[in-house]
Amino acid sequence: MATxxxxxxxxxxxxxxxxxxxxxxxxxxxxxxxxxxxxxVDRLDSQLNSFVAVLAEDALQQxxxxxxxxxxxxxxxxxxxxxxxxxxxxxxxxxxxxxxxEILRNNVAGSDSTVVRKLRGAGxxxxxxxxxxxxxLLEHHxxxxxxxxxxxxxxxxxxxxxxxxxxxxxxxxxxxIGTDTGGSIRAPASANGVTGLKPTWGRVSRHGLFxxxxxxxxxxxxxxxxxxxxxMLQVIAGPDRHDPTTLLASREDYLGGITQPIDxxxxxxxxxxxxxxxxxxxxxxxxxxxxxxxxxxxxxxxVTMPWDDAINDAGLTILLAELAHSHADLFPAHASHYxxxxxxxxxxxxxxxxxxxxxxxxxxxxxxxxxxRLFQGVDLMIMPGLGAPVPSLVxxxxxxxxxxxxxxxxxxxxxxxxxAGVPTLSFPxxxxxxxxxxxxxxxxxxxxxxxxxxAGYAYQQVTDHHIRRPALG
Numbered sequence: 496m497a498t499x500x501x502x503x504x505x506x507x508x509x510x511x512x513x514x515x516x517x518x519x520x521x522x523x524x525x526x527x528x529x530x531x532x533x534x535x536v537d538r539l540d541s542q543l544n545s546f547v548a549v550l551a552e553d554a555l556q557q558x559x560x561x562x563x564x565x566x567x568x569x570x571x572x573x574x575x576x577x578x579x580x581x582x583x584x585x586x587x588x589x590x591x592x593x594x595x596x597e598i599l600r601n602n603v604a605g606s607d608s609t610v611v612r613k614l615r616g617a618g619x620x621x622x623x624x625x626x627x628x629x630x631x632l633l634e635h636h637x638x639x640x641x642x643x644x645x646x647x648x649x650x651x652x653x654x655x656x657x658x659x660x661x662x663x664x665x666x667x668x669x670x671x672i673g674t675d676t677g678g679s680i681r682a683p684a685s686a687n688g689v690t691g692l693k694p695t696w697g698r699v700s701r702h703g704l705f706x707x708x709x710x711x712x713x714x715x716x717x718x719x720x721x722x723x724x725x726x727m728l729q730v731i732a733g734p735d736r737h738d739p740t741t742l743l744a745s746r747e748d749y750l751g752g753i754t755q756p757i758d759x760x761x762x763x764x765x766x767x768x769x770x771x772x773x774x775x776x777x778x779x780x781x782x783x784x785x786x787x788x789x790x791x792x793x794x795x796x797x798v799t800m801p802w803d804d805a806i807n808d809a810g811l812t813i814l815l816a817e818l819a820h821s822h823a824d825l826f827p828a829h830a831s832h833y834x835x836x837x838x839x840x841x842x843x844x845x846x847x848x849x850x851x852x853x854x855x856x857x858x859x860x861x862x863x864x865x866x867x868r869l870f871q872g873v874d875l876m877i878m879p880g881l882g883a884p885v886p887s888l889v890x891x892x893x894x895x896x897x898x899x900x901x902x903x904x905x906x907x908x909x910x911x912x913x914x915a916g917v918p919t920l921s922f923p924x925x926x927x928x929x930x931x932x933x934x935x936x937x938x939x940x941x942x943x944x945x946x947x948x949x950a951g952y953a954y955q956q957v958t959d960h961h962i963r964r965p966a967l968g
Contacts, residue, residue, distance in 0.1 A: 511670045515574055540665075562576065576620060609735045635834075676814065677814060684922070692944065701740070720951075726749075757793050760792075762876065768799075813855045816844050870917075874940075878908045884931060919939070
């Protein structure tokens with residue numbers, strides 16, 4: 496069996512499937528790799544702040560159990576024995592689900608969320624819980640540590656799944672679970688240079704998730720490749736009697752078809768929506784993606800994205816109204832325990848009347864219908880992951896009072912697809928002039944996660960953006 500100490504960084508950046516295969520074949524043990532991963536977390540996370548809780552003793556017990564089961568021939572699948580981590584919006588029995596807040600720090604879960612239960616059932620080793628912004632909004636609670644971007648600590652880490660993005664990019668886990676209400680899987684994936692999938696709404700159970708806006712909330716995997724994301728989705732997707740909004744049909748075999756060629760696929764692009772007015776380095780990344788996919792046999796076809804300011808405003812109305820409802824038991828009675836941004840957001844949500852909410856939901860329904868028609872003519876759409884290069888913390892602070900500008904730039908390409916409930920894949924497409932990752936995003940019609948993973952896999956077989964690593968010392 497391999498000795499780990501001679502090559503810890505190399506082992507930390509193995510793919511999810513690769514490390515699972517080595518554990519399955521006995522080249523590595525889960526206990527060895529979990530011990531090494533915990534040591535890496537201990538060494539690096541005091542600067543990166545991605546974990547809110549590290550479950551070292553429990554993780555090692557899980558790893559030893561995995562090794563025993565695999566030795567007995569009781570292999571549970573590709574994640575068996577693989578160290579992963581989950582965002583602190585998901586319940587884990589006996590642990591607080593604090594949702595990045597002070598007010599919920601004693602909110603101890605009585606049972607596992609469905610996603611955590613499915614990870615455990617697949618034999619994954621859960622290293623701990625990962626930091627999130629307060630209430631899964633734009634900002635961290637001012638009294639709590641903020642995750643730091645492993646590419647440069649002076650730059651943004653994305654929004655609420657920031658801990659998941661940082662830990663995955665820094666090699667502190669082999670995959671993570673994030674959530675996404677307006678871009679919170681995809682923005683951290685872009686900012687930290689990893690791959691993240693927001694599934695179709697209803698593909699993954701939300702049972703045991705502390706909600707931001709339930710009709711917009713999605714749970715999905717983050718890893719370092721499309722193939723690894725597919726492996727994680729394979730585990731967490733599927734119907735759940737505890738969440739009646741989940742699709743009743745059985746899940747697709749996302750890994751089984753991932754190596755099929757992408758030739759013949761039709762990829763739509765709205766040049767005005769996806770490139771007009773954007774920095775040249777983002778536009779170049781989009782064009783380079785199109786060239787790669789044409790070389791792989793795909794077709795690129797112009798489309799018109801059915802998006803305007805009214806739909807954008809409808810999305811914000813729905814989010815804020817549902818946010819206020821999610822916190823109705825705590826707010827305004829405990830308003831002083833919230834940070835300024837979360838408090839202001841909930842207060843705004845409380846002012847939205849039922850007529851405005853109904854009008855917003857009708858606008859969403861019309862938009863979702865238009866998206867469905869768009870995907871009758873193309874298989875996928877390509878666009879940037881973010882509407883700007885990853886901003887520095889100083890640049891972001893300068894925009895702190897202009898939330899509308901933040902929404903219309905950074906989240907220009909993410910929030911529409913929470914409204915439509917369609918799946919999207921975010922993945923590295925290059926690097927900016929200052930060495931920060933530049934993300935791309937593929938969008939598909941409902942229930943087409945397998946196609947997204949297949950297209951992402953094809954792209955990553957002929958490019959190396961997803962295997963470049965931050966220098967962490």
